[in-house]
Amino acid sequence: MPALLTAFFAPSVAAVQFALKTLLGGGLALWCAMRFGLEQPQWALMTVFIVAQPLSGMVVQKGLARLLGTVVGTVMAVVFMALFGQAPELFLLVLALWLGLCTAASTLLRSAWAYAFVLAGYTVAIIGLPAIAAPLTVFDQAVARCSEISLGILCATLVSALLWPQRVERQLVGQAQQAWQAGRQAARLAILGEAEARQGLLEVMGRIVAVDAQREHAWFEGARGRQRAVAVRVLSRDLLNMLRLARGAARQWQLLDTTEAEALRPWREILLHALDAEASVDLSGLAARLAEAAAEPARVGVQQVYLERLALLAQRVAQAEQSVQALAAGQAPRRAPPALSWHRDWQSAAVYGLRSALAFGVLAVFWVATGWPAASGALLLAAVVCSLFASRDNAPQIGVMFLQGIAVALPVAFIAGQVLLPQVSGFVMLCLVLGVPLFFGALGMASPATGASATSFCLHFIVLCAPQNSMRYDVALFLNEALAIVIGVGCAVLAFRLVLLRSPSWHGRRVLHAIRRDLARLTRQSLGGAENWFGGRMADRLLLLARHYPVAPGGTASRWDDGLLSLDLGDELLHLRACLAAGDAPLGVAEQRFMARLEQLVRAPAGAAQATALDEVAAQLQQALEQAPPSIDRRLALAALAHVQRGWQQWCALHEGEPNGIA
Amino acid sequence: MGLREWALGGVLLSPLLLYALLALLLTGVVRLALQRVGAARWIWHEALFDCALYVCVLAAVVAALGR
Numbered sequence: 087m088p089a090l091l092t093a094f095f096a097p098s099v100a101a102v103q104f105a106l107k108t109l110l111g112g113g114l115a116l117w118c119a120m121r122f123g124l125e126q127p128q129w130a131l132m133t134v135f136i137v138a139q140p141l142s143g144m145v146v147q148k149g150l151a152r153l154l155g156t157v158v159g160t161v162m163a164v165v166f167m168a169l170f171g172q173a174p175e176l177f178l179l180v181l182a183l184w185l186g187l188c189t190a191a192s193t194l195l196r197s198a199w200a201y202a203f204v205l206a207g208y209t210v211a212i213i214g215l216p217a218i219a220a221p222l223t224v225f226d227q228a229v230a231r232c233s234e235i236s237l238g239i240l241c242a243t244l245v246s247a248l249l250w251p252q253r254v255e256r257q258l259v260g261q262a263q264q265a266w267q268a269g270r271q272a273a274r275l276a277i278l279g280e281a282e283a284r285q286g287l288l289e290v291m292g293r294i295v296a297v298d299a300q301r302e303h304a305w306f307e308g309a310r311g312r313q314r315a316v317a318v319r320v321l322s323r324d325l326l327n328m329l330r331l332a333r334g335a336a337r338q339w340q341l342l343d344t345t346e347a348e349a350l351r352p353w354r355e356i357l358l359h360a361l362d363a364e365a366s367v368d369l370s371g372l373a374a375r376l377a378e379a380a381a382e383p384a385r386v387g388v389q390q391v392y393l394e395r396l397a398l399l400a401q402r403v404a405q406a407e408q409s410v411q412a413l414a415a416g417q418a419p420r421r422a423p424p425a426l427s428w429h430r431d432w433q434s435a436a437v438y439g440l441r442s443a444l445a446f447g448v449l450a451v452f453w454v455a456t457g458w459p460a461a462s463g464a465l466l467l468a469a470v471v472c473s474l475f476a477s478r479d480n481a482p483q484i485g486v487m488f489l490q491g492i493a494v495a496l497p498v499a500f501i502a503g504q505v506l507l508p509q510v511s512g513f514v515m516l517c518l519v520l521g522v523p524l525f526f527g528a529l530g531m532a533s534p535a536t537g538a539s540a541t542s543f544c545l546h547f548i549v550l551c552a553p554q555n556s557m558r559y560d561v562a563l564f565l566n567e568a569l570a571i572v573i574g575v576g577c578a579v580l581a582f583r584l585v586l587l588r589s590p591s592w593h594g595r596r597v598l599h600a601i602r603r604d605l606a607r608l609t610r611q612s613l614g615g616a617e618n619w620f621g622g623r624m625a626d627r628l629l630l631l632a633r634h635y636p637v638a639p640g641g642t643a644s645r646w647d648d649g650l651l652s653l654d655l656g657d658e659l660l661h662l663r664a665c666l667a668a669g670d671a672p673l674g675v676a677e678q679r680f681m682a683r684l685e686q687l688v689r690a691p692a693g694a695a696q697a698t699a700l701d702e703v704a705a706q707l708q709q710a711l712e713q714a715p716p717s718i719d720r721r722l723a724l725a726a727l728a729h730v731q732r733g734w735q736q737w738c739a740l741h742e743g744e745p746n747g748i749a
Numbered sequence: 750m751g752l753r754e755w756a757l758g759g760v761l762l763s764p765l766l767l768y769a770l771l772a773l774l775l776t777g778v779v780r781l782a783l784q785r786v787g788a789a790r791w792i793w794h795e796a797l798f799d800c801a802l803y804v805c806v807l808a809a810v811v812a813a814l815g816r
Contacts, residue, residue, distance in 0.1 A: 561760060580796070
């Protein structure tokens with residue numbers, strides 16, 4: 087285990103800084119909580135370890151989410167206790183349902199703010215469970231919990247902002263540069279239409295999604311962080327736009343015959359060279375030259391459209407380059423599009439919510455049936471683990487890592503809490519006894535390999551030692567608590583293992599169904615944010631599909647092809663709509679009828695019979711376009727229309743023999 | 750042995766705790782044996798099977814030792 091050894095015995099400077107920061111923040115929070123005479127100082131200390139993260143924007147964001155969730159949770163705890171205080175069974179049932187609801191909501195949200203829902207869920211359990219026996223104390227518990235969490239967040243934020251602050255927004259620039267490089271590379275591969283294009287596409291989509299995930303944190307880092315957060319939205323749009331046009335150019339290339347292709351190859355080479363990582367080419371100039379070449383009278387039909395598509399692509403690449411520079415300079419461009427949209431899955435969220443409620447319910451029955459007082463601790467921990475890791479793909483593994491952390495925490499906490507602490511007195515000695523194990527725990531938290539186990543170690547070490555103004559030492563209580571912790575986490579891991587959505591075909595079907603719904607909506611979605619709306623969701627979904635369906639050698643029409651075809655169809659539709667919108671005179675009824683028909687067709691199950699269903703409205707739209715005065719936009723719209731029609735036919739062919747379509 | 754509490758250094762331990770640990774051990778042994786024989790590949794949902802097996806073994810242990 088070299089990784090384990092390096093994490094603890096040869097840590098990097100950043101890891102030591104992180105550990106010191108966390109420890110100082112924890113000490114500060116503990117001292118304040120004890121000085122103010124708060125009821126459970128351990129909560130303040132725990133909060134510091136929970137929100138501790140290497141970058142300061144992340145700490146602020148997570149702290150705020152935690153605070154928000156705690157406030158909602160405390161209010162709900164008091165409300166539930168007021169309503170169901172006399173009927174503990176009913177109270178537990180409502181608690182299980184509330185927990186399930188919050189877990190489902192946090193799974194659905196897919197953003198860093200989902201943490202607020204997790205907190206809103208289990209805070210009710212933390213406050214409500216000890217108050218079941220004495221309902222009148224619920225208000226004291228609620229106030230204590232809320233004030234101590236706030237204190238912990240305050241201390242953690244303060245220390246992380248003052249001591250060696252590391253900012254998300256600086257990292258953001260590096261990540262954006264990488265996404266930009268990957269985007270150029272993927273665009274090159276897409277233009278060439280090569281087999282590796284899938285890998286390139288996946289990589290750049292992964293990077294776009296990763297940069298976007300940091301956006302929320304950067305927002306909390308001053309004015310420049312906020313500017314950069316806005317610039318990220320623009321960059322995502324430009325990168326998605328660039329990829330879309332590159333893939334569109336490749337589709338147009340396939341329509342050229344051999345002599346036409348040979349004639350246009352030099353132009354393609356020039357653009358490919360411009361996209362090369364090291365090249366510095368005046369892209370706007372190149373776009374102008376391409377447009378000029380397209381306007382030559384000798385060019386006709388597909389050739390002209392190909393060159394025009396290349397010109398458009400060059401323009402967009404130039405625009406994306408500007409966005410990267412704007413991001414690096416920390417300037418927010420005006421009129422930024424809305425943020426990337428995410429794939430949302432109601433069914434998985436509902437199942438995960440039910441799983442949380444189920445685990446909680448089973449343990450609640452155990453608690454009521456046995457009457458074992460410590461079982462409420464198990465209940466609590468199962469609630470925390472179930473809601474915290476619900477949406478992770480590797481939830482069972484994380485659960486097991488959590489258990490490993492507990493296994494280490496039990497003996498260490500026994501020695502520190504039951505053997506050493508009774509012999510010392512004073513705050514300094516308390517810090518010394520608690521600080522040494524926690525320092526190593528924090529070191530482990532800094533490395534990704536040991537992160538989950540180390541966090542679990544720190545939290546349970548604190549819970550089991552329970553530092554208070556007047557300490558109580560009770561071996562029997564310790565043993566009971568230890569047992570409850572193991573049972574609680576074990577039950578949560580069991581729930582993760584028993585109830586899971588590992589059926590890839592079901593998952594794939596859900597994703598494709600959602601894609602179809604979005605294609606239908608794309609026919610009338612306002613164009614302003616459509617790029618980030620459709621592109622973001624598609625990126626998210628294609629990543630999901632790629633994870634569920636790794637490339638099968640020699641596999642025939644796979645779900646992945648299906649997803650890619652939908653992306654093509656959506657891209658051309660977006661392109662068509664953009665070209666139509668750019669034309670000066672609206673086409674009126676022909677355009678509306680085409681869009682309405684397409685929406686209707688995409689929603690209904692597809693099959694070979696529908697392959698010609700689009701022809702009539704397409705012909706009408708084509709006629710309307712040809713009658714209007716000719717312009718570049720009209721020509722591009724005509725080409726896009728042909729591609730949409732072709733895409734639709736391929737779509738019908740792919741879904742041949744599926745009586746219910748893909749749904 | 751009967752269902753009586755176990756005294757461990759003055760701390761009384763529930764007999765079920767010991768039975769639960771014993772059952773865990775036995776389940777592991779049974780599971781390994783199934784793996785050896787080759788019957789394990791007929792299991793549809795492994796986690797569910799393990800869980801059910803554990804409950805059965807625990808019930809057997811309590812029935813055998815707890816009278």
